[in-house]
Amino acid sequence: LRILGIETSCDETAASVVVRHPDGQGEIVSDVVLSQLEEHSAFGGVVPEIAARAHVEALDGLIEEALTRAGVTLADVDAIAATSGPGLIGGLLVGLMTGKAIARASGKPLYAVNHLEGHALTARLTDGLSFPYLMLLVSGGHTQLVLVKGVGDYERWGTTIDDALGEAFDKTAKLLGLPYPGGPAVEKAACMGDATRFDFPRPLVGESRLDFSFSGLKTAVRQAATAIQPLTEQDIADICASFQRAISRTLKDRIGRGLARFSERFPDLPEPALVVAGGVAANLVLRSTLEELCRDHRFRFIAPPLRLCTDNAAMIAWAGLERMAAGMPDDPLAVAPRSRWPLDAEAAALIGSGK
Ligand code: ATP
Ligand code: MG
Ligand code: FE
Secondary structure, three states: EEEEEEEEOEEEEEEEEEEOOOOOOEEEEEEEEEHHHHHHHOOOOOOHHHHHHHHHHHHHHHHHHHHHHOOOHHHHHEEEEEEEEOHHHHHHHHHHHHHHHHHHHHHOEEEEHHHHHHHHHHHHHHHHOOOOOEEEEEOOOEEEEEEEHHHHHHEEEEEEOOHHHHHHHOOOOHOOOOOOOHHHHHHHOOOOOOOOOOOOOOOOOOOOOEEEOOHHHHHHHHHHHOOOOOOOHHHHHHHHHHHHHHHHHHHHHHHHHHHHHHHHHOOOOOOOOHHHHEEHHHHHHHHHHHHHHHHHHEEEOOOOHHHOOOOOHHHHHHHHHHHHHOOOOOOOOOOOOOOOOOHHHHHHHHHHHHO
């Protein structure tokens, strides 16, 4: 089975062709991503209207390029998969309508993929992982700990009650005068810093529910930064290092509890695993924290290659193939883009009820 995947939910326009072999093994045949980073960097964040226009301009060409690089035409593709949420509505409209149009014109089935499901299932494409496993998604828009039980079968164990982790990095960078995107800039500055100079708060540590909160941390950074004037390069480095240390200690507590809960629930699983996804997974302090945690809890730690951790269309294509294999078709005319679309049924129902 061969599928064309389309991703336009945020600030990356992407198209990919992925094959699922008869043994269930996936293969990425082509994977093209166009980041809009430059278009947005002057504004210090993603501007929805600019994003939507950029998707319109780039998507057709990217789809053609993905097909060409795969050495196929639309006729060789068995289905189309497009992200239909969650994300910025303008971008979602562009990708989903393009997917629908191609599906209608070619008479192929369309799979409307949840972007989070794409992240959640990537480790099955890269590492052939079996269910169940735990996934930590840390990106600019999401911070979630999810139990992945099967295709379309998820339990969200924790989410952020305010800022996403990537957002906390971006805002911290901004108030320290570092460039956008903030994550890489903060990590780089932190290399020269003293992580013990500031004792930043670690919200929710010790609580049994597995949620996250990062806005208090950001406020503490602002207070520390305004208390020192003028800020030297060393001060900035120390703040960044201390900020990362607070995050590392927070994650140790939150994720540690998650791993313990998983082990209690699935005591007989031979090889429990934690998968990390999202752009913040590039952070080496975060990686070594999770690695250590997994070693202590005897979990396998899986970090897919970075280009598959950040937004891409290969994961959307793969999620489509998984849904196809599981016999979960979508009605191409009925699907509509959704800016909010939690993975687990319980959280999704709350949105439906207006809570
Ligand atoms: P989403 O996937 O949630 O819709 P997104 O496009 O913002 O949103 P990604 O592209 O996966 O998410 O990740 C971008 C985020 O990752 C940014 O917030 C960026 O600052 C952060 N990031 C990137 N590299 C690093 C790093 N080395 N350390 C920390 N954060 C990082
Ligand atoms: Mg992005
Ligand atoms: Fe994403």
